[in-house]
Amino acid sequence: MFKTLKYVPIYPTKPFGSVIEARQWVSTFCRWYNYSHRHSGLKFVTPAQRHRGKDKGILEERKHVYEAARRKHPERWSGKIRNWDHETAVELNPVNQAPENSEDKIAA
Template identity: 50%
Template sequence: ALFRTAKYRPTYPPDGFADLEAARQWVLDFVTWYNQEHRHSAIRYVTPAERHRGRDEGLLARRQHRYQQARAAKPERWGSRPIRDWTPIGAVHLNPEPVVEAA
């Protein structure tokens, strides 16, 4: 998934990098963008930096409140659809340990 995200960035050079230094700089810029600006769907559209610093809970609580206000103000826009779930998610693991059940 990360490779696809990198390749589909508008700044990715379609003809490759001019040299190793250009590639290194692009990767540095990409990692900064990915961690500081990119809002990830898997962590409720907060940035990894916000989550790492513990700011996600406050952000998500404010979003939940805003969505509730929006639905109350214009219920016809929502119909029977529930508002998006903005509760913080638990731990995220890239390579979780397999669950071993006792015999």
């Protein structure tokens, strides 16, 4: 989330004049992040849409739009459409799971 905060277009160019200004900016950022920012890890829905369960309908509609576009202009598509299936669980910072017997593979 730090990178998103640091590189957001509204990131201040000058230091905050007070703690109150800093808090106001962070509050504005949090509203933007939760209600406007379409997160790539959430398949381009906002965290608020995901939290409220509205993402299922949005993703289903996107899938239909992509399928219709592909049927209408197949020459524009070189492969499959984007995966718009709803994920039951998402993680902010997923940890890569080591495969079973990873110790054996490392030792070999």
